[in-house]
Amino acid sequence: MNQSRRNFIKTAGVIGAGIAGVKPDKVSAGPKNILSDDRMGVLVDTTVCIGCRRCEFACRGAHDIPNGEMKDYDDRSVFENMRRPDVDALTVVNQFENPENTARPIDVKVQCMHCDQPACVSACIVGAFSKQENGAVIWDTDKCIGCRYCMVACPFQVPAFEYEKAIQPRIMKCDFCFDRTKDGGIPACVEICPMEALTYGKRFELVKLARKKIEANPDRYINHIYGEHEVGGTSWMYLAARDFKELALPEHSDAPAPGASESIQHAIFKYFIPPISLFALLGGIMWMGKNKNGNELESGE
Amino acid sequence: MKKMLSLFFTVCLTGNVVFSQTPVFKNHAKAPLECNQCHACENPTYKNPCLTIFPDFRREGLSIMRPADDVEALVTIDTLANLYEPSIFKHKLHAEMSALSTGGCASCHHNNPPGDILACIECHKPGALRDDLTVIGLKGAYHGQCLNCHRDWSHDTDCIKCHVEKGDEPLAGGTNFTEMSQFTEPILPKVVYETDEDNPIVTFYHDAHSDIYGLQCVDCHKNETCGRCHDTMEKTADVEMEPHENCQSCHDCDTDNDKDCLKCHDTKEKPPFDHQTTGWVLSRYHNKLTCLDCHSGTRFSRLDKTCTACHKNWENGTFKHSVTGFIFDENHEDNDCVDCHLKRRYDQKPVCSECHDEITYPEKLPGKFIQKRTLQ
Numbered sequence: 001m002n003q004s005r006r007n008f009i010k011t012a013g014v015i016g017a018g019i020a021g022v023k024p025d026k027v028s029a030g031p032k033n034i035l036s037d038d039r040m041g042v043l044v045d046t047t048v049c050i051g052c053r054r055c056e057f058a059c060r061g062a063h064d065i066p067n068g069e070m071k072d073y074d075d076r077s078v079f080e081n082m083r084r085p086d087v088d089a090l091t092v093v094n095q096f097e098n099p100e101n102t103a104r105p106i107d108v109k110v111q112c113m114h115c116d117q118p119a120c121v122s123a124c125i126v127g128a129f130s131k132q133e134n135g136a137v138i139w140d141t142d143k144c145i146g147c148r149y150c151m152v153a154c155p156f157q158v159p160a161f162e163y164e165k166a167i168q169p170r171i172m173k174c175d176f177c178f179d180r181t182k183d184g185g186i187p188a189c190v191e192i193c194p195m196e197a198l199t200y201g202k203r204f205e206l207v208k209l210a211r212k213k214i215e216a217n218p219d220r221y222i223n224h225i226y227g228e229h230e231v232g233g234t235s236w237m238y239l240a241a242r243d244f245k246e247l248a249l250p251e252h253s254d255a256p257a258p259g260a261s262e263s264i265q266h267a268i269f270k271y272f273i274p275p276i277s278l279f280a281l282l283g284g285i286m287w288m289g290k291n292k293n294g295n296e297l298e299s300g301e
Numbered sequence: 302m303k304k305m306l307s308l309f310f311t312v313c314l315t316g317n318v319v320f321s322q323t324p325v326f327k328n329h330a331k332a333p334l335e336c337n338q339c340h341a342c343e344n345p346t347y348k349n350p351c352l353t354i355f356p357d358f359r360r361e362g363l364s365i366m367r368p369a370d371d372v373e374a375l376v377t378i379d380t381l382a383n384l385y386e387p388s389i390f391k392h393k394l395h396a397e398m399s400a401l402s403t404g405g406c407a408s409c410h411h412n413n414p415p416g417d418i419l420a421c422i423e424c425h426k427p428g429a430l431r432d433d434l435t436v437i438g439l440k441g442a443y444h445g446q447c448l449n450c451h452r453d454w455s456h457d458t459d460c461i462k463c464h465v466e467k468g469d470e471p472l473a474g475g476t477n478f479t480e481m482s483q484f485t486e487p488i489l490p491k492v493v494y495e496t497d498e499d500n501p502i503v504t505f506y507h508d509a510h511s512d513i514y515g516l517q518c519v520d521c522h523k524n525e526t527c528g529r530c531h532d533t534m535e536k537t538a539d540v541e542m543e544p545h546e547n548c549q550s551c552h553d554c555d556t557d558n559d560k561d562c563l564k565c566h567d568t569k570e571k572p573p574f575d576h577q578t579t580g581w582v583l584s585r586y587h588n589k590l591t592c593l594d595c596h597s598g599t600r601f602s603r604l605d606k607t608c609t610a611c612h613k614n615w616e617n618g619t620f621k622h623s624v625t626g627f628i629f630d631e632n633h634e635d636n637d638c639v640d641c642h643l644k645r646r647y648d649q650k651p652v653c654s655e656c657h658d659e660i661t662y663p664e665k666l667p668g669k670f671i672q673k674r675t676l677q
């Protein structure tokens with residue numbers, strides 16, 4: 001018994017070391033990831049978007065989320081409240097008043113920004129998040145332990161957690177339609193957008209395009225490509241006629257957010273036991289207890 | 302040898318490919334443009350025209366203008382025929398309406414290079430995966446043109462307004478293309494304004510201005526938005542037009558002069574203008590004319606009533622007297638106008654005294670009336 005208990009502690013150590021050993025590689029895929037020059041992105045032109053919400057419809061459809069009928073999305077009363085992406089809506093469109101032309105309010109689609117230096121990736125202690133070569137930041141159900149650090153770390157409050165679900169709750173966020181984009185397809189929202197307010201292409205080309213648009217229409221756009229530099233650059237970028245703060249796109253410095261999140265993570269590791277290790281320990285203790293009981297039973301017999 | 306052969310085939314094939322790429326719009330290579338004014342690459346193709354984002358001709362805003370009544374009445378858009386019934390676009394109606402705003406044809410046919418008017422698809426290609434990101438795709442181009450105006454006044458973005466799902470009933474308005482193509486925006490007959498003045502009522506005969514006075518819509522409606530007339534949330538009358546400015550462009554009036562004010566302002570509705578009150582009854586031929594056919598400028602002053610003041614070519618031999626409803630008998634056929642109409646005063650009674658003693662008109666006639674006398 002002593003022997004097996006010692007074995008367990010050893011194994012736990014190995015698991016711990018294993019996690020510690022495996023994890024950094026995967027996690028560092030974020031901040032230290034070599035970003036592909038050809039990674040893709042989307043340029044959202046908020047001066048073109050009309051708030052038809054077809055992107056919401058298509059996004060749900062592409063992710064097995066019940067999406068009802070297309071005409072349901074003509075309902076514009078949803079704009080009365082600000083919405084955030086959630087477990088059943090990986091992207092949402094919000095509407096803002098346009099003081100310059102009341103007939104044309106400003107509509108802003110929000111979803112995961114697919115950061116180049118994703119805080120969610122560095123925050124995730126089990127490496128469930130990863131930045132893919134095509135620019136997508138995706139999430140692996142099998143690895144996630146539901147700690148929700150990603151939700152805290154994300155500078156755009158994107159990841160959502162299936163609180164309602166008792167069994168295997170998932171983190172839900174826009175995955176850049178990875179199933180489609182990994183094989184050269186285009187995101188569902190981009191495909192459906194009737195206004196082509198969303199342009200899908202290589203990120204560096206999108207930056208060039210955005211510059212040209214601003215240069216050619218200085219009255220139409222403010223001279224700022226949101227996401228070009230924010231939090232170290234994001235795959236999704238925005239153009240707008242008004243300051244992005246007014247459109248509820250948070251002001252961020254050019255410094256990658258993971259710096260901040262790393263300190264959160266380090267603090268967690270400093271003062272707390274990482275959940276997986278905790279689970280492993282607890283599991284181990286249970287196992288030992290069970291064994292002990294068994295032994296006792298055995299000895300009792 | 303093999304290498305040579307394959308090279309030969311490659312050249313042939315490439316040649317074929319290149320030559321099968323017919324220019325997008327007819328004779329555009331003959332337009333007074335350099336290739337590189339529009340195309341960024343050396344070998345533009347149909348699929349990848351590599352158009353520079355703002356070629357010079359776009360900056361210069363070259364566009365084609367045509368009178369609105371000389372355009373295709375209906376355009377069928379069936380790019381998505383697999384999903385939806387075709388959208389029927391009332392092109393002429395839109396052309397007429399856009400003439401009232403600043404853009405005219407160019408508000409949709411933006412930056413048309415010299416030559417034929419191009420269909421959207423010539424520059425905007427279908428599909429969201431584009432080789433050339435700088436030119437928006439066909440879907441975005443269409444929707445941008447329609448929705449940017451339509452949502453201004455409908456305040457919605459319903460697809461159903463244009464797209465009927467395959468197999469569904471056609472929208473109200475049906476599929477009677479002849480009827481659709483002849484549809485014109487109804488013209489307001491009369492507008493009665495209530496002002497804050499002492500004589501508050503101003504009656505504006507809108508239809509008379511367009512039908513009788515010969516004004517084009519665009520003469521007054523110069524810088525309209527669609528919403529000005531179509532906004533579902535605002536009543537048309539609530540939208541202020543610059544009344545004095547608009548009227549004064551034709552009617553000379555001094556807004557500080559009370560007498561001038563009374564020309565339009567009254568305590569009750571004014572009757573429509575009747576030309577008879579000026580002492581000149583419009584009938585038969587003259588009532589088919591617009592004001593500006595006879596009067597010029599902004600003062601509608603009294604005109605010379607002599608026929609030849611306008612009808613300069615009315616001389617012996619060129620004037621068919623039967624149009625007056627009177628034909629001469631053989632004896633008088635070759636008379637000179639001035640023989641009867643002294644000093645060419647056609648509005649006065651003709652005289653016989655130049656040739657006959659004791660014969661007066663109309664007791665004795667030099668021919669006969671073929672119809673009631675209506676000429677004036």
Ligand code: SF4
Binds near residue numbers: 113153158
């Ligand atoms: S927006 Fe948030 S969830 Fe998306 S990649 Fe960036 S940090 Fe991760």
Ligand code: SF4
Binds near residue numbers: 175187189
């Ligand atoms: S990229 Fe895909 S997952 Fe992301 S918002 Fe668009 S449709 Fe939704």
Ligand code: SF4
Binds near residue numbers: 053056093194197
């Ligand atoms: S589908 Fe396009 S136009 Fe419609 S709300 Fe989404 S981004 Fe805007």
